[in-house]
Amino acid sequence: MHLPWRWLLTITCAVSCSQAQANGWNMPVGVTDLSRDIYNLHMTIFWICVVIGLIVFGAMFYSLYRYRHAKGAKPANFHENTTVEVLWTAIPILILIGMAVPATATLKKMYDTSDADLDVMIIGQQWRWRYEYLGEDVAFNSNMSTPWEQIHGEEEHGEHYLLDVDEPLVLPINRKVRFLMTADDVIHSWWVPELAVKQDTIPGFINENWVKINEPGIYRGQCAELCGVNHGFMPVVVHAMEEEEFDSWLAERKEAQEQEAMGVDREWELDDLMARGESVYRAICSSCHQSEGQGALPAFPALANNQPMIDDFDWHLDVVINGVSGAAMPAFRSTLNPVELAAVVTYTRNAWGNDTGDVVQPALVAEKIAQ
Amino acid sequence: MWSVVKSVLAALIGVQSNVKRQQDFSSGKPLIFIVTAIVITLVFVLILVGVALVAAR
Numbered sequence: 001m002h003l004p005w006r007w008l009l010t011i012t013c014a015v016s017c018s019q020a021q022a023n024g025w026n027m028p029v030g031v032t033d034l035s036r037d038i039y040n041l042h043m044t045i046f047w048i049c050v051v052i053g054l055i056v057f058g059a060m061f062y063s064l065y066r067y068r069h070a071k072g073a074k075p076a077n078f079h080e081n082t083t084v085e086v087l088w089t090a091i092p093i094l095i096l097i098g099m100a101v102p103a104t105a106t107l108k109k110m111y112d113t114s115d116a117d118l119d120v121m122i123i124g125q126q127w128r129w130r131y132e133y134l135g136e137d138v139a140f141n142s143n144m145s146t147p148w149e150q151i152h153g154e155e156e157h158g159e160h161y162l163l164d165v166d167e168p169l170v171l172p173i174n175r176k177v178r179f180l181m182t183a184d185d186v187i188h189s190w191w192v193p194e195l196a197v198k199q200d201t202i203p204g205f206i207n208e209n210w211v212k213i214n215e216p217g218i219y220r221g222q223c224a225e226l227c228g229v230n231h232g233f234m235p236v237v238v239h240a241m242e243e244e245e246f247d248s249w250l251a252e253r254k255e256a257q258e259q260e261a262m263g264v265d266r267e268w269e270l271d272d273l274m275a276r277g278e279s280v281y282r283a284i285c286s287s288c289h290q291s292e293g294q295g296a297l298p299a300f301p302a303l304a305n306n307q308p309m310i311d312d313f314d315w316h317l318d319v320v321i322n323g324v325s326g327a328a329m330p331a332f333r334s335t336l337n338p339v340e341l342a343a344v345v346t347y348t349r350n351a352w353g354n355d356t357g358d359v360v361q362p363a364l365v366a367e368k369i370a371q
Numbered sequence: 372m373w374s375v376v377k378s379v380l381a382a383l384i385g386v387q388s389n390v391k392r393q394q395d396f397s398s399g400k401p402l403i404f405i406v407t408a409i410v411i412t413l414v415f416v417l418i419l420v421g422v423a424l425v426a427a428r
Contacts, residue, residue: 085386104426
């Protein structure tokens with residue numbers, strides 16, 4: 001009679017376990033050797049806990065049922081049993097040591113950031129990620145690209161709602177990439193489950209982590225440390241490429257960035273700056289100052305018809321470059337390049353009826369930054 | 372001396388029989404238990420340091 005029960009239990013367990021994997025209840029196996037190690041460690045410890053649970057609760061429920069009062073069971077009243085006490089102390093010690101050995105081995109691998117082929121600095125900012133490929137002169141911001149209309153419920157949610165960015169972090173497969181992680185303002189946490197990386201980024205500290213991705217693909221994650229009002233709107237997207245593809249991407253990126261640097265010295269037209277400025281504004285500024293520059297008081301002032309800003313050009317430029325100490329406005333001198341800064345200041349001085357006609361040249365901004 | 376070490380080791384894992392406890396309280400001075408306990412704790416710490424050094428290699 002007890003056989004069907006056991007079978008039922010086994011089947012239920014097997015089904016629920018595979019279901020857990022399929023539904024994403026369990027952690028993902030991931031796409032790096034280390035993420036597999038971590039997954040296996042997690043499952044090993046999970047099954048140890050399951051077995052302990054079954055034994056302990058099994059013994060408990062069996063005793064409750066078998067020796068119940070209704071059947072006339074009499075309680076034992078001996079005081080001590082040193083052998084049993086030593087056993088139930090020693091067995092957990094052995095189990096804990098047995099779990100500590102594989103756990104320590106995995107931890108050691110996680111902390112071994114030596115011999116990296118590529119160094120990437122990851123900087124958390126309110127509310128975006130900035131990636132700098134160290135020694136390669138390539139750096140960019142990665143902003144969420146989910147439109148605000150979707151967030152405000154005016155449009156249908158897209159496929160990767162809140163998990164899409166304008167520029168993903170591009171990484172090569174089969175190479176060891178070391179992450180150096182910090183933040184500009186408050187504590188953020190860079191988390192990509194498929195890569196088994198979840199690391200706090202802390203202002204004034206540099207944390208290290210690393211990945212060596214096995215399979216090309218797009219891996220998504222989120223900020224995992226509450227960092228302010230738009231904490232939910234700074235996703236992480238990693239695009240892992242074949243090595244040759246990555247090398248050509250990096251070369252292309254480098255050239256584009258050199259082109260951009262050369263753009264500082266040339267004279268820009270109002271229309272070009274406005275077009276560029278609008279995209280910078282949407283990506284960087286609109287999360288606080290809102291899409292039409294209407295602001296969100298009390299923290300985020302309106303930019304449309306902001307008379308002090310319109311009247312005082314130098315002050316406006318200074319606020320964008322150096323931020324406002326003690327307020328939510330950060331300094332953008334290292335987040336945006338001179339062309340982007342000039343474009344966005346030009347845009348905000350001419351959009352939404354501000355119509356000052358001012359054209360801010362990138363060369364002037366570069367000069368201000370250098371001061 | 373061996374019985375003192377055994378008592379201290381028993382205290383370390385928190386298991387001791389009542390008979391032994393009565394024995395310890397009736398004979399022997401507290402100081403010898405305290406000194407033995409400090410020495411054994413130091414040895415325990417050194418063992419942990421040794422294990423950590425081996426594991427870190």
